[in-house]
Amino acid sequence: MRRFVRQAAEILRGDPAADRVVPPTGITARLTLFTAAAMAFLAVFALALSLAAGRLADRWSEELARGATLRVSAPAGEMEQQLAAALRVLETTPGVTEVQPLTDDEQRALLEPWFGPDLPLESLPVPRLITFQETGGGYDPDGLRLRLQAEVPGAVLDDHRRWRRPLLAAASGLRVMGWSALALIFGALGAMVSLAANASLAANAQVISVLRLVGATDDYIAAAFVRRFTLRAVAGAALGTAVGLAAVALMPDTGDTGGVLTGLGFRGLHWLWPLLVPLLAGAVAFLATRIATTSVLGDLP
Amino acid sequence: MDLVITFDNVAYSYGGGELLTGVSLDIAPGSFHFLTGPSGAGKTTFLRLCYAALQPTAGEVRLFDRPAQELGRDGIAAIRQRIGVVHQDCRFLDHLSVADNVALPLTVAGRDGPAARRDLDDLLGWVGLSKRADARPPELSGGERQRAALARAVIVSPDAILADEPTGNVDWEMSQRLLQLLVEFNRMGRAVIVATHDLGLVRVAKKQVPARVLRIANRQVTAAGADL
Structure with missing residues (x-):
């Protein structure tokens, strides 16, 4: 050596x-x-x-780890009520932050590549999307799914993990x-x-x-x-x-x-x-x- | 003072045949030895044993009182700085000048400073190669190559010089000149061993120095007769 x-x-x-x-x-x-x-x-x-x-x-x-999406599907008359219930569930779930329902304009922009710029969202049974972020400690996705299943049956949680x-x-x-x-x-x-x-x-x-x-x-x-x-x-x-x-x-x-x-x-x-x-x-x-x-x-x- | 080289019941075999057997002798500092014998008798083998290029197959060779077998590679390299060798074929580095070739032992020893340069100039003058200092080895005549090889062998002031047929490729006049250089070196108190088949050269040398003549024949090394 x-x-x-x-x-x-x-x-x-x-x-x-x-x-x-x-x-x-x-x-x-x-x-x-x-x-x-x-x-x-x-x-x-x-x-x-x-x-x-x-x-x-x-x-x-970084982009996919912290973000998640909640898709709320409901008959036209119940959509607002289901959306509000979903927001309530998310806001009361530990580890969840920046809960943000997509506005009509944002949803229209999202769908524009497939359906064009003049999509009549009001007359179509398009699900509503809510985006949120998880905090440093994270949240329990299985627990959230169970709560949603009980309180907002038409909501589907996509935590991006299967994509990531x-x-x-x-x-x-x-x-x-x-x-x-x-x-x-x-x-x-x-x-x-x-x-x-x-x-x-x-x-x-x-x-x-x-x-x-x-x-x-x-x-x-x-x-x-x-x-x-x-x-x-x-x-x-x-x-x-x-x-x-x-x-x-x-x-x-x-x-x-x-x-x-x-x-x-x-x-x-x-x-x-x-x-x-x-x-x-x-x-x-x-x-x-x-x-x-x-x-x-x-x-x- | 330690003996330079000691052979103790040395044998050397190669390819199943024994070249030397039962060789015992001492080479003392300041001694002059000729090694004679017919071609193929083992003169070169004997010399190679003297500078640890070969190791005996039996017995022991001691160099400056240390067993050659125990020297290791670095130890052998150190011995080569104390025993200068002149080969019959005078191997040089052809891409270097004569001066650089002669100075090579100093270069590898890391002693090639300005003082060494002056010694080199003196040495080249001593062997009559001052005007050929910048020439490349292939440009030299046989006699010049032998003198350059001798200069390279003595430049580090070794304790002994081994010369293998140093006059083999030169005329009588050049032989005398080379012999003179070896005798002068011996008079500085250094041991010299010259392997040669030129008995005329031996006779001339014996008039100048008290040389001991060894003869290799039948795998034995013996003292030569009184006629030599």
Whole structure:
């Protein structure tokens, strides 16, 4: 562990003399750079997806969790009496607040997409709607249903839970998919950097042999390779992150009306999250190269 | 003062065949040894055992009074800073200049400051490579490569130098020059072991230093006859 920390510190500090002992290897350098850039680009989108799904879940949860609707159906002559009874029940139910019967205009606006703007509500047996919110402590929906059943038989309570549950499950699923994609992206980056490091170590067997001959420790040799691949991964990831951020920023913003895909993007401080991508890519490359070099150097005589 | 290298009943086998057996000897500080014998007799194997590139299959090799088997990787790396090695094929890092290659032991030891740079210039002058300091190793002649390898081996002032056929690829004049460098290094109180099949070189050297000649034959290391 101490060696690990020391090597990480050496990478941050840098050692130009040590860096020069490993020859620049063109193809693995370019591959590492390209892979890190591509993975960082994808990571930015996966991150945007995760955060957007999280926002959506929070919004749905917030909007649907506290609200509920009571639908009152009754013959035309009894509607006002039933409505008043329902209001009385709600106002006397602990945990219920902001009880608000929808006005005719509000109901008309609600039905307008289906029936047009001139719906004669007075002559149609349209149920009346009452919206209300629950307080922090919440209310007992089963108890409320029983009371309504006894006092307002034509009332149906819709507490939105049956809508909210699948929506939240879908949003959570999307969020998990986003984080899983991120984990896979960094796993793939680690695997690719590991392959590139192995190829580089194999190509530099002669260099390793000379370094050992002149007294270089395995840590010294490993650090030279680890530093090179880590810095390449960070540079590539920084490039990919910048391009990814630009792409996300250029996506059309549909604001609050957007769904998870059209609302893909970052809001506020979430724009800082992608800045972690190059650091994470560097950490992954550091670990992958360190494991590869330790393994290869351990196998060499 | 500790012995530099001690072989205690050492054997080494490879691929089912025994290359060395029952080898016991001491290499003292300031001594000069030649190791002779036909090709394939085990000279290189003997040298590799001397700097822990190989471990004996029986017996014990001690380097500066520490068993080589117990050194570990870092311990072996430390030993390589005390025992300089000159290979017959003079392996270099071809992407670095001659000066950087010669300074490589200092670089890996983290001792490549301005003072070391001055020592490097002196050393390159000592081996006659000052004008070739910026050249790349592939541009060097055989003799220049051998001198560069020797300079690299001595730059950290090791306690011993092991040279494997250092004159194998050079003409007689260059052989004399390389030998002279090794003799000068030995006169600084450092141990030198030179593996060679060039008996003429051995005879010339014996006129300059009290060298001990070892012969490897039939898996044994013995003192050579009086003719050497």
